[in-house]
Amino acid sequence: MNIVDLKIKWTNPIKHEKFIYKVDVNELYHNRILITLSLELIISIAIIIGFDLNFSQKILVIFSAIIIFLLTSPFFMKVWEIVLSNKRLILRNKYLNVGRFSSLISFNLNHLDTQISTPRIKVIPLITGFSIMFSYTIPLLEFHYTGKISLPMLVKIFFIFDNFIKTIDEIEQIAFAIMNYLLTPFYGVAIVFSLISGIISILLIVFGLPRRTTLIISSTGGHKLSINTGIPKKLSEYLSGIGRKHRVVYNKDWTWDLPLLDGEIIQSKAAVGLIDRKTQILGVISLLLSLESFNRFIVIFKDPSMKNFILLLITITNLSMMIISISFAKKFSRICTTNHRIMYQDERKVISGIYGKRIYSYSDLPYENIRGFSYSNYSGLEISIIPAIFLIISAGFSFSLIFLNNFVFIISIYIAIIFFALNYRTYTNLSFASLSGKIYSINYRLLAFMVSISHRIEKIDNLYNRLFPNLLSEGSVQKIVNNIHGVNNPVLDMNIPSLHEIDVHAFIDKDEEIIGKWEKMGHHKYHRESIILGFVISLITMIIFTFKIARPYNIVFLVFSLLMIIYMTIQKLVIRYNSFILLKNRLLYVVKTTPRNFARVFGILPVNKINGVNLEHLNLSRFKIIYGQGYKKLSIYLIIITLCTLFFVSSSNDSNVLLENAFYITIALVMIFSIFNSIQLIALLIPRYGLSLYTRFGEIMVSYIKDPKDFNIKLSKARGLS
């Protein structure tokens, strides 16, 4: 390429600016066109039908509609002129044939944060095309040849469940009869309509398929610039070269859309395939339901005719769509690091499912623009599920009392256990934040027992990779993070398969100087007194209330309060602490939960959360005395306790009505729960020193730190100030 000076006048060329590439593109607004066209059609048809017009008036209406369309036509399209120079990207846009509202944008490439390269997909035409095809063309064609119309999949599933309950098998036939009654008049025109809609849908689908890439770039300040149209591949290639001030290299082994740069070496990779189970299960169910259509494969051999051939084709398309929906229920995202930048690949799930080919969007980020990372790994329940489990058990128990049958109770316990196991998940997340505020994250969630199975079979590579493609191994996390910070010899190597918890030392180099270390900050490990006090108080209240409440429900109440006591003691036995490590120019912050063995038996697993922040993005550190933390909650709990005691004191216990007793129980349970929590909150009222660090990554809050002055001195030392 001959590099010449930029001489296009409207760009206002500056000193030392060289011309590299110029292209003109048109941005079409499909929504505007669709809306105006449909509005005009509806209004003009309404006028023609509504008012009794003669021929010349009708023509006038049509003529005025055309003129309105022509008048609004400039706003359907924007004409973009894009010029790339070695310093900036210059864009000029104007509406079609209207130069008045034109605007000139010049994007400074020195502040380029990321360039997202994603295929240009016209979503609206594509989806309308597919919906026309599968709701009109194929059913109408089927109707023409068989005289029957197939019910939608959801209706079929509904019928199956309905049959289980009611055992009436005529409903389906009644529905078919109604549909036949409605559709027989259209039997003659079905083929014509199916052909017309088929042509329209195919045209729309072909129009909507991705051919070129779009342009989305963002500055380090978070200002985004996007053109929703296809731009030539050459421009994005040149831009990725000039934006990173590097030469683009073409490598045949490299399949990503982002080109590699000169002297760039791929150092580590990580991939995660997130599976959407609901879509997968729905796809499998619909495959099972369409089993009856397999007989078409046999019919074609017995009676080979044009009709049977077309019906076979229809079944094949339907089946292929089902298989696609099953296989595309998995969404891939990948991270790749080189010696220069990280690259991120994210699948566009819905579109790749429609297209039948995996379609990705790519973005890259040089290491200068990364301000920190965060890694978290923990297993647990969502809080809303615990009451649900108790509800299931207690409901089963009460039913068993009413019907004098233990079977219901046992089944309810089994259901609760399954419910618990299915919702007990492990969440893992690795994310990087860029200067502009974009967050690149790669995460998965999996059932906790599945994760423990995966630990057992990880030595069998073949089986492991096949069963768990969506696991992010600790070794790859360490590699990616260390590549970014230039850590070559970490203190701790995570590639040993038996290690399943990343320590902070995995991200620190052996040669790196540790300036400050604050480990195990936080509350005291546990207050033995508070546990004993809580235990005694709750036992007393339990005994009082159990004797006060009607007989048949004593057991439920006893079980529940015992469970609460166990839960609370376990909570006290879990050690939660934070720790800091100050290194030269960066800060590592760890939030860790290590439960004692007794708590581990009850299923509380360790939580591990590591944040790394570059010190240049640490804006403010603040020490302050924190007191009266959680006093609002405490006051609410105290009010609840007083209300409950007032209720118990005032009410008599003569009646044995079932509902009233249930009311008693719930109030007593609420009271015990609030007593537990208020004891916990009283401990938080003690004033102490807290530290809060405001970073561009978010706020880090440490509720207790011993020596604030020491921290400040070391922080300035880490920044290289003293």
Added chain:
Amino acid sequence: MMRYKLRNKLTGIIFGKYDLKKIAKNKLVHDEKFVSGLEIIYYNEIMIFISIVIGLLSILFTFNSLFAIIPLIISMYLIFLSLELELIFLTDERIIIEKRGILEKILNTQSELSLSLDQIAVLKYSRAPFHRQLLYISLIGLIINFIIISVISDLLLILFLSAISFVLFYMLWFGLRLNKRSIELSVIGINLPVGIGRSKGAPMSFLVDIQEMVFERIHHISHSDTDSGIKYQVSEFPLQFSSKAKAIIEKLKDPFQQHLIKVIDQNNINIDGLYLHCHRFEKSVIDKTIQELKHKNLIVEKDDKLVIK
């Protein structure tokens, strides 16, 4: 001429005398150079006249009905909008935007914005964004006005209020700002872009000045390496040629050979493509030099394409 004189008088009365360069001198910090300055005076005598008339009339009408206070408030707001002064100073380090209006004069306050040049990411010269405040106010005013007109029965007041609704329409038109072209600067750290000359419009020449200064400033900042210690060469013109080609070109003396190396390096082409690219030269000459280069073991033919070794 008459308008010009009136404008000068009014600005003189309200803002006093000022000299752009003198103000700029006071604003400069140590070692800072003043590059160019711009004063944008937005002045609308129609608005001032209308608002004065409305104000007087509404004071008269308040004796008749209390509804007439609303036009008074509108006229006050119109006066604030009718005169606005923007002083913009461009130095080699930053842009300083100072806004002066009647409200600022009354309250004796100052509004000054100072933007560092190397933090400007996107420059935009386009239609000024809508004045949303004014749009909302004028729309609400119109609705209230119509409601009042439909309620009251005094014919004179109705005429007066309907005249005011025209003024509100004028405000609406002003709030749309369809005719104004402003410079919008997207600065890192500020979410919304900073506008220059949103009410009056800014000249293209000032945009050129800013652009030149911004890129001049960046040109002097050298590209720093990362903290991680990995070093890679940064080239200002990355599409020119690669480091391999650079090393070879330094060795070679024949300018045509150098040119061929450059062409092969930049375009992924085969021999036919090379003929097309260098159509001014004869094929035999190209063949000869390529064979020489191959003999020197500088060029290799890989997958039917020429590659530098």
